[in-house]
Amino acid sequence: MNILQKIGVLLTLIGLLFFTIIPFLGSYKLDEETTIKNTKEIHTEAMVEVLQPMFGKLYTSNLSFISSFKDHFNSYNEELKANQEWDKVIWDDYTFTLTKAASMGPVNDSPLLYLMASIGLTVIGGLFYILPLYRGKPSGIKNDGIFFSSMMARGWLGMLTGSYLILFYIILYWFPEYLTNLVLMVDPLSQALSGGPASQWFLYGFIYSLAIVVMGLRMFRKYKGNKYQMIRTSSVMFFQLSFAFLLPEILVLLNKPWHDFKNIWPLDYSFFYEYRIEGMLNSGALGMFMLIFGILLIVIGVPLFTYLYGKRWYCSWVCGCGGLAETLGDPYRQLSDKSLKSWQIERYLIHGVLVFAVVMTALTIVNYFMSFELLGQATEQIHSIYGFAIGSIFAGVVGTGFYPFMGNRVWCRFGCPLAAYLGMVQRFKSRFRITTNGGQCISCGNCSTYCEMGIDVRWYAQRGQNIVRSSCVGCGVCSAVCPRGVLKLENGKEEGRINDMPIIIGNDSVKAKV
């Protein structure tokens, strides 16, 4: 590590420290006007009455403000529930909105300063560390010392990082009111892009995109000389920045529904939910296009592109989850479990989630067309179960928080219903395979070790067999780390793609079927 990189690490740590303490800065004061402004008309009267005791009172921390808010709000709702006055109960959660509105600390006064001190320093520090990496070194595989690293081989640094990520996701999903200061920091940016204030999701999208860009630059350093990795990384950076981050905000600016055009059902599990369909149907020609394009992707895009290129066209070139895994998650790819057991679990789990998503969506659509006579509001219960268990816990908390524990593709491998769908096409009807180069394999194990999907690549390579597996996302790293040039990702004729009884080239005495 040179001096610049050491400074980089220091800056990143300072940035992260700020990021962690900023939520607790400032004081909070609520008044009637703010309350009226930030609640729905039907709730205004009740909310003003409920929160009356808080008005004008100065709270010196978000903890005390939120606790007081919850006391008042919950006791109001509890009483109504106890009296079975269900129609009066306020189901909307105003905690985040009102906490944000009541905030009056230094972050309000100079959001950009705090943005720079936290996320800004983290990014700059990251760049200081990343850009000098491997400078002056010949291009080649840069895996030296990975298994001696506390960060990358489940040492205390990795554990700490994983725990921090998990904590961040839990707060983001279920207690966003504690993050209001962080959201305030990005308010100006959100205003500039979409004309509206930032939500926790805007903050998340912003951090997410930055992580892909900064760690994408790291990929450029690490895999320099490998054009496949360069182009693939540029692709995920592009799709994240444009399709996932900027375009949806611009749509909002144009008064259209927030929409990520590259997010495909069933990964985008809410695509057929009533509010989404209504949103699209009420947005004129563009909305209609969203709906039709989304459906075309599902019924034609996925099978066609997967037939031509394998599921990699999506999973490691376009997808946002994949994008984060391939950039931020790259240092952890070697931690995926390669055992047969985990493969068995994987197949049950991922197809289970697919079935769940399909059944849920089918019920939702049927219910919608029967004007809710079939199940009434019951589909919403299913939606919230799926959203909680799959959308939040599996894809978010586990999906990213477990990078340093179980590798960077836990969600993609065990949970993603779209990956399951793409995988079926890839396994049974595709031109894509990883070709094994005759008899050149020396069973060293680099391919299996660095496979983020936990595929035991060597098992196939050493038998001279092509790798045709539904889970392969085509990241190309097995081919990159192979010291003997044994593996090549390619699209080609279907004939001979799957060779169950391979013969290793080189021995003319016997045709040894492996």
Add this chain to the structure above:
Amino acid sequence: MAGQIVILGNGISGVTCARHIRKIDDQVKIIIVSGETEHFFSRTALMYIYMGHMKYEHTKPYADDFWSKNRIALKFGWVDKVDFANRHLNFDNGEKLAYDKLILATGSKPNYFGWPGQDLKGVQGLYSLQDLELMEKRSPKISHAVIVGGGLIGVEMAEMFSTRQIPVTFLVREKHFWANVLPPEESKLVGRHIKEHHIDLRFSTELSEIIDNGKGEVKAVKTSSGELIPCEFVGLTAGVRPNIDFLRDSELKTNRGIVVNRKFETNMPHVYAIGDCVEFTEAPGPDRKIVEQVWYTGRMHGETLAYNLTHEKQVDYKPGIWFNSAKFFDIEYQTYGFLPSAWTHDKWSFYWEDKEGKIALRLLFDEAGRILAVNAFGWRMRHAFFDKAIKEGWPADKVLEKLGEASFNPEFYDSYHREVLKSYNKEKGKAVKLPKKSMFQKLFG
């Protein structure tokens, strides 16, 4: 087959043989004996453990429960004698193990050429897991390392030390790197790349003495030019020889290795030998050596012997087109067919190297212009392509024309075959053209 087969050695040869016997014969009892490790691991991956790319677990090609699932028993222990008369192995702890058929697959060990001081602490080769552990243990004490012998293990060792920022002096007897195998151009290319990694590479230099620091540890080496190089580690990597010392004074016929025929039969009934430890009575093919010490040949020996042990009809070991591969720091090397360091006038070659001197291709042809062999550096080549081309003796022009198909480089890599073809046409006064690719092929591969 009745009785029990005991395989001494759990390397690629022994393990391949065991697996292939089991595939055909469901019943026979198979026991693999090794004192090195309990389970089969990939010896070629030892360097990656030292460099932190992998842990020992990752180098095991089969999960630990593979062996019990396939009913292949593993016996962990060192054998110090084979009692051929009574058909059993004697272990160093006094245990005995009876066999009905014995397969010796004991591998090789580093060459020690009787250098003064070769038994000092800090002087070692690199072959076994124990060697690696020794090297690991020694590493904190090393401020400078000397490697003797310019072969594949030497360059691996240099790479290993360079990942730990340990300066290396690399003594090579020949005028170029691996000059007994590589033609001069290739040899120079590798030499340049090794130096690019800041290795102090000394050609035409031999080791004459290893000097004691008074405590039984290495302090320095003296080279053939009389220079003293202070060091705490000396890597002896001047090739390997069959690991058969414990069999020397027995009825088993040995020479450089255990002497076998083309069916891997030794002079003792029911005793076979395969892999690195073997010496053939006659070379198994033209341009083949009588001692083959390569991962791939070990595997083929195992396959062939397993076939003979499970079939009535016996076959001779008949290797196909020679192939091999290696990696010199960042430059991969593949070869197909036999390409010597120099050739006679009835053969001719075409050599191409890229501008940066890191990618190279050599094709060797016979008088009639039929392809005999290829060396590729920094350019992955399709095994099946060259196996076929060489077997069928494709004419030079055809090989050059189809070179695009031969390339096994990852997608989006620059395709060098245009440049190669241009240079070939110019040098040999030809006008070979590339086949046209359809739009579909361009888009979809």
